[in-house]
Amino acid sequence: MRSESREIPYEVFGIGSAQGADQVGWRVLDRLLDPWHCNPARLHRLETPLDLLGFAAALGIDERATQTWVLLDACLGESVGKVHCWRWPAVPESALPVRGVSSHGIGLIDALRLGQELGILPEFVWIYGIEIGEPQSTESDRSHSIDWVPCARLHAAIAKCASNIASRSLAMQIASNH
Amino acid sequence: MSQPRSIRVPILTRVEGEGALNIRLCGSRIEQIELNIYEPPRFFEALLRGRPIEDVADITSRICGICPIAYQVTAVQALETILGIRIPEPIAALRRLVYCAEWIESHVLHIHLLHAPDFFDCHSGIELARKFPDQVKRGLKLKQLGNRILEVLGGRAIHPINIAIGGFYRLPKTSQLTDLIPELQKALQESIDAARWLGNLPFPDFTAPYHYVSLIDADRYPIESGRVAIGPDQTIGLEIFETHFQEFQVPHSTALQSKFLGTDGASTEYFVGPMARLYHNQERLGPQAKRLADELRFDARRCNPYQSILARAIEVVHAFEEALRIVQALQDGRLGGLAPRVSSEPHAGIGMSATEAPRGLIFHRYQIDDVGNVVFAKIVPPTSQNQARIEADLRLLLEQIHRDSDPSIALACERLVRCYDPCISCSTHFLKVNIQRE
Numbered sequence: 001m002r003s004e005s006r007e008i009p010y011e012v013f014g015i016g017s018a019q020g021a022d023q024v025g026w027r028v029l030d031r032l033l034d035p036w037h038c039n040p041a042r043l044h045r046l047e048t049p050l051d052l053l054g055f056a057a058a059l060g061i062d063e064r065a066t067q068t069w070v071l072l073d074a075c076l077g078e079s080v081g082k083v084h085c086w087r088w089p090a091v092p093e094s095a096l097p098v099r100g101v102s103s104h105g106i107g108l109i110d111a112l113r114l115g116q117e118l119g120i121l122p123e124f125v126w127i128y129g130i131e132i133g134e135p136q137s138t139e140s141d142r143s144h145s146i147d148w149v150p151c152a153r154l155h156a157a158i159a160k161c162a163s164n165i166a167s168r169s170l171a172m173q174i175a176s177n178h
Numbered sequence: 179m180s181q182p183r184s185i186r187v188p189i190l191t192r193v194e195g196e197g198a199l200n201i202r203l204c205g206s207r208i209e210q211i212e213l214n215i216y217e218p219p220r221f222f223e224a225l226l227r228g229r230p231i232e233d234v235a236d237i238t239s240r241i242c243g244i245c246p247i248a249y250q251v252t253a254v255q256a257l258e259t260i261l262g263i264r265i266p267e268p269i270a271a272l273r274r275l276v277y278c279a280e281w282i283e284s285h286v287l288h289i290h291l292l293h294a295p296d297f298f299d300c301h302s303g304i305e306l307a308r309k310f311p312d313q314v315k316r317g318l319k320l321k322q323l324g325n326r327i328l329e330v331l332g333g334r335a336i337h338p339i340n341i342a343i344g345g346f347y348r349l350p351k352t353s354q355l356t357d358l359i360p361e362l363q364k365a366l367q368e369s370i371d372a373a374r375w376l377g378n379l380p381f382p383d384f385t386a387p388y389h390y391v392s393l394i395d396a397d398r399y400p401i402e403s404g405r406v407a408i409g410p411d412q413t414i415g416l417e418i419f420e421t422h423f424q425e426f427q428v429p430h431s432t433a434l435q436s437k438f439l440g441t442d443g444a445s446t447e448y449f450v451g452p453m454a455r456l457y458h459n460q461e462r463l464g465p466q467a468k469r470l471a472d473e474l475r476f477d478a479r480r481c482n483p484y485q486s487i488l489a490r491a492i493e494v495v496h497a498f499e500e501a502l503r504i505v506q507a508l509q510d511g512r513l514g515g516l517a518p519r520v521s522s523e524p525h526a527g528i529g530m531s532a533t534e535a536p537r538g539l540i541f542h543r544y545q546i547d548d549v550g551n552v553v554f555a556k557i558v559p560p561t562s563q564n565q566a567r568i569e570a571d572l573r574l575l576l577e578q579i580h581r582d583s584d585p586s587i588a589l590a591c592e593r594l595v596r597c598y599d600p601c602i603s604c605s606t607h608f609l610k611v612n613i614q615r616e
Contacts, residue, residue, distance in 0.1 A: 047243070047335065047336035048243070050318075051322075051325065054318050054321055058319055058322055106291065110302075114304045114307050117304055117307040118307050118311050
């Protein structure tokens with residue numbers, strides 16, 4: 001899924017699925033597709049963090065050097081709807097578990113560490129984490145999906161992320177044109 | 179008198195899904211080995227009952243994020259036999275192509291991030307990437323191409339949505355396929371290089387008396403069709419699959435296990451997957467994959483499960499070779515003007531199908547009513563078929579290593595389980611290892 005504009009190398013990746021609260025990353029992409037946002041970024045809908053690395057491994061060195069990535073993912077936390085913005089690698093593992101809520105047991109942090117080890121990440125990787133609640137406390141329950149809570153706070157968070165990302169990508173485009 | 183030993187290893191890593199392994203040892207006596215799949219049952223078969231047959235492919239694809247195509251293709255083929263649908267050859271070729279993409283994606287992931295670390299003394303794919311960055315990068319690129327083919331044909335890489343009864347909901351443009359040719363050519367060579375990288379691994383000295391089961395397709399390597407090979411020169415049709423392969427419940431697992439029942443009434447564990455496919459079909463590989471298997475001196479008859487990493491690497495080469503052959507054959511525009519699917523009227527009946535999922539043979543049987551609703555569904559995934567075999571392997575391994583330290587035993591058991599690339603999510607999820615010694 002890509003927007004028409006390819007003028008700036010601003011890549012936005014929504015990571016998740018159509019299931020439960022895991023869909024917040026995709027929901028932000030949906031908002032970014034709204035023409036109202038005048039969003040010039042390229043949008044990518046991913047289902048696993050590993051797909052990010054497939055994308056990265058296929059990039060040429062020049063492309064990688066000029067790109068900025070924005071990753072959108074659900075993160076754990078009690079304040080449903082709270083939005084975090086971290087610049088990789090300064091991400092708390094407690095928010096994005098190393099494994100446990102992703103397929104293959106390879107979570108976003110694992111994938112980014114792998115990408116860093118391989119030298120295939122661009123210099124600027126921003127992660128927007130949207131808190132979706134905490135999973136069940138017992139270990140055996142960790143694989144259960146967290147139910148989608150269509151609460152106002154989550155919708156507001158999705159709108160806030162989309163607006164922020166659109167502004168940033170637009171600002172980058174304007175800066176690159178001058 | 180032997181001192182009781184109790185060991186608990188909390189998590190077995192680098193497998194798909196979640197489960198546990200419980201081991202109890204008393205001196206040299208192995209009292210218990212249980213592959214404990216405690217994930218709650220997912221009731222997919224019950225979920226399908228009463229649903230229109232058009233829903234089956236989309237629902238069954240949700241069983242697994244790694245091998246949804248296997249579930250979809252097996253399901254629609256079973257339903258097509260009921261409806262008397264024969265799909266045109268180009269559409270059958272596209273089905274095979276999308277299946278190749280799934281093999282590529284699944285095998286490459288398992289080889290590079292889940293299994294290879296075991297052979298290079300690495301604890302994770304990240305550590306392996308530190309030692310072998312170029313090889314891991316190559317693996318990621320190969321996987322990405324598998325994803326791309328899935329997107330072109332399946333609509334998206336995970337849980338594809340384009341497989342339909344009678345064909346596809348939408349056919350790709352010929353140009354979308356021909357665009358893949360240069361990448362496939364390059365990837366074919368890279369997949370050969372990847373297999374060579376693994377060719378001289380130090381495989382542990384372990385063998386077991388395997389009863390290999392896979393499909394055999396007359397003149398080609400089996401993917402989406404064939405008869406079931408139950409012995410070196412013995413095949414059966416699907417109509418008696420359930421006579422010979424019987425599922426049963428064990429108290430320690432929410433997933434069913436399965437055993438082979440011979441004509442003499444004796445039952446045994448059996449082994450499905452790439453090793454079994456190569457055992458029955460090595461001569462049917464594509465020319466380059468076959469040459470590579472010979473070069474690597476791969477021989478499934480050695481019955482060494484650790485060599486399954488080579489089997490997967492060889493199958494990746496075959497899948498790229500086959501994908502390239504199919505795409506080149508479809509360049510002539512024969513998809514143009516072709517209806518994406520064959521239509522049909524529902525009527526009551528029973529149909530079954532078996533295909534080769536990345537992890538091994540998968541069997542589906544459906545009964546539908548005269549308006550096209552599912553009355554009964556049975557799905558036998560590969561991992562549940564391998565469960566009993568995994569436990570038998572662990573028993574053999576423990577006979578060799580029971581004097582080792584607990585961490586060493588746990589590690590060895592994890593490594594052996596990973597050879598099977600178990601998808602516990604399919605059979606239902608996660609693995610912890612508990613060892614008790616008494």
